[in-house]
Amino acid sequence: MCILIICEKPSVAKKIANALGKPKKKTIYNVPYYELERNGKKIIVASAVGHLFTLVEKNNTKFGHYPVFDVKWEPASAEKGKKYVDNYIKALKKLSKEADEIYIATDWDIEGELIGYHALKYCCSKTKAKRMRFSSLTKNEIIKAFENPDEIDYGLVDAGESRHIIDWYYGINLSRALMNAIKAVNRWKTMSVGRVQGPALAFLTERELEIKKFVPKPYWVIEALLKDNLKAIHEKEKFWDEKEAKNVYEKVKNEKFGKVVEIKRTVRKIKPLPPFDLGTLQREAYNYFKFSPKETQEIAQSLYEKGLCLHPDTLILLPDGVKKIKDLDDEGNILCLNKDLKLTKSKYKLLKRTVKEKLIKITLNDGTELIATKEHPILVYRDKLIFVPSGELKENEQVVTLNYGEVYIQKIKKIEEIDYEGEVYDLTVEKYHNFIANGVVVHNCSYPRTSSQKLPKDKNYLENILNTLKNHPIYGKWVKEILTKGDLKPVEGKKEDPAHPAIHVVDIPKDEELSEKEKKIYDLIARRTLSAFWDNAEREYLNIKININGEIFKLSGSRTLKEGWHEIYYFPKFDECELPKLNKGDLIPIQKITITKKETQPPKRYTVASIIKELEKRKLGTKATRAEIVEKLIKRGYVIDDGSLKVTDLGISVVETLKKFCPEIIDEKMTRDLEEKLEKIQFRKIKKDEVLDEAEQKLRKILEEFKKKEKDVGMFLIKKLDSNNSSNTEKNKNESKKVVGKCPMCGGDLILKKGRYGEFYGCSNYPKCKYTESINKEVIKKCPKCGGELIIREGKYGKFLGCSNYPKCKYTEKLNKKVDKT
Structure with a gap:
């Protein structure tokens, strides 16, 4: 065999x-x-x-x-x-x-x-x-998966094939259509566009065009610089009328004192931030560490895979029987215990990782064995039901087990450490966050690809995590206090994910196991998790109105009264601007009053962090693919990441062309509808062939219409590209024209130019006016040829003496030649 x-x-x-x-x-x-x-x-x-x-x-x-x-x-x-x-x-x-x-x-x-x-x-x-289905690469998990194999999940296969095929349909056909359109007007350019990237590029382009078309509007700001470097701004903040602004300024500019006429003090309680969903984690990691969304997702996945794990041969109780965890499908249904200790069905996802460490082998009185990493929590009875890490269990501990669907308590006969190198497995479970492994109730792992901002409701589960963390050298002091309070009600956000809880810390990895980047993400997640259990922060805000010769100015200050959760999750910065003690009627010395002309600013571009939130809001892509979408747009040259996402002329041209000739390609609704159908294939709610046929028919219709307009599309696209290239060339040309003064001969602009012998100033009306002037106008002597001035110039071979009347007079001398300056 x-x-x-x-x-x-x-x-x-x-x-x-x-x-x-x-x-x-x-x-x-x-x-x-x-x-x-x-x-x-x-x-x-x-x-x-x-x-x-x-x-x-x-x-x-x-x-x-x-x-x-x-x-x-x-x-x-x-x-x-x-x-x-x-x-x-x-x-x-x-x-x-x-x-x-x-x-x-x-x-x-x-x-x-x-x-x-x-x-x-x-x-x-x-x-x-x-x-073989396994969620971690422990020995027990692998053996269990091998000894309890499952069958191939053809729903997953169909979903995977459908996504690949539909993405191929869109990618190949649309890219060829665009390239053929350009070819139809005797030009050639490699083009590409994708099913999800098209709509994403479209809304980025909307923002880019909004910025390009933005016309700044001038406004004036009047500020009073007070004693102790305090700044008060006129209550109107922005004056849109220059005359009005100057009249107010003339009225107050010579005043030496302002009078406090109103003091408003507000104390606000600021709740802790909710636990992380994937999108928020990606944004925070970008804001604080400049990690790209894709990189953050990969690090979070890596941390996740370092989490709780079982031996690969662990037997898992499923609705239709028992399988080794290593033989489980990547996703499916599993049996777990509800709050009434009754078996209930829940969805799960399988995890796996590779370890080389000592595992804990637990043997119960009836001979049942369970092998797990030290961190993996087991449900035991200690006056109450509580999950306890395997490494903290003791012999004669009462473990919760299942036999023929009934819950029993069994004692631990023996606990031993075994050396292990190989794969270990774990599951993430949608409901109740536990599952049955070798008849023993164990806890599930925390999953990073989630849109939930809610921690599990299970109090025992939360206590178990906190008990694991209480000996941490940094977090332990906060954990002990949280446990002392006893009332474990963490703050939660509005977003929910039916499959997974929020991203949260579950154990303490060995420091040497983590890279520097992993340590940063782990710390971010751990602090965010713990801060959800902590007190509100308290901040005081002062708003003071000051009368300066009948004009009201505003002075604002803020300070932290109670650090609260911000002590733990300190990453967002609080502005601290503490004002001196002031009373109504006090006179405040004025050092000076200024008026400043400013302009309104265009809307901000998206960053690689904020676009993830926008894609999520528009339901484009999935939580697992959004980071990849951004990467592709950058790779294709449609977008440049220089701190913010700037759409290139190529990107704008493609979107404007598609919008004019086949807007369906960048239609968000069509993409969202298709995404929903692909998900339904996985759960056998719709047939693969139906979705593929529908996608083909829709795309065929779009492409037939496109083909009829192929030459028009090509002409429009090339015209757009050429127009943008031309305007950019002119822009660059204009930017290089540094005006330094007026030409003494014709009144034109004197601008910086570059010639054969280096840079010089020349008239903008050249060749009509040929006036030039040296940058370093150090006059050495008269030019023997034309009577002009010999000045120091610099060329490709170094410095030399040249006539100031160049190019009319081209007389030159070596600089080291002995000259008479008199």
């Missing part, structure tokens, strides 16, 4: 092999794989390298032809730089021939399901296999 296990990547194959036995590493076609024996069976553990197959056009039509909808899956080696994929495909084909059974052990998500299914179908020529 031979079993072939197909993993997602080589590093995972190694961990799974080590978890299942004592493997021998072998190679075939320069691809590593592992062989071992387990329970008399030969096991081969091999891997893919991510997606082994990619979509290509089925019938290779002439270059640039569209519309095309006939696609097929081909080896990913067809893509540039992926030739190495062929060897992995050949290896799996060869190894599968000696296998009696095939297990898929790829990641537990849509892409993982698709990678595994494609390897099975196109490398092994099969469509059925056992599925």
